[in-house]
Every structure is written in C-alpha cells, then in structure tokens.
Amino acid sequence: MRKTLWIWFVGCAAWVFDGFISLRYHDPLHARLAFCVAMVFLVAGFFYRAQQR
Numbered sequence: 127m128r129k130t131l132w133i134w135f136v137g138c139a140a141w142v143f144d145g146f147i148s149l150r151y152h153d154p155l156h157a158r159l160a161f162c163v164a165m166v167f168l169v170a171g172f173f174y175r176a177q178q179r
Contacts, residue, residue, distance in 0.1 A: 134171030138164045 141164035148157035 131171065131174055134167050134174060138167035138171060141167060 141160050145157045145160035145164060148154075148160055
C-alpha cells in the first residue's frame with residue numbers, strides 16, 4: 127500500500143488540471159465537479175498517508 131499512495135495525489139493533480147481546462151473552455155459546471163473530485167482525491171491521499179505513520 128505504501129507504493130500506491132502517490133496515485134491519490136496524481137489523481138488529484140489530474141482532476142485539478144481537468145478543472146482548469148474546463149474553466150478555459152467556459153464550462154463552470156464541469157469545472158466545479160472536477161475541483162470537488164480533486165478535493166476528494168486529496169483528502170483520501172492525506173487519509174492514507176496518516177494511516178501509514
């Protein structure tokens with residue numbers, strides 16, 4: 127599990143990137159959804175990081 131922790135943070139970065147692309151193409155609803163999913167990935171990453179310590 128220790129080697130797969132980075133997947134959560136990469137997923138968060140991918141969703142943030144998707145959110146910025148959606149904002150660029152004037153799709154605020156999809157951008158809001160992408161940023162919410164990114165926050166879920168970020169919280170999950172910190173949750174699993176705290177479990178390993």
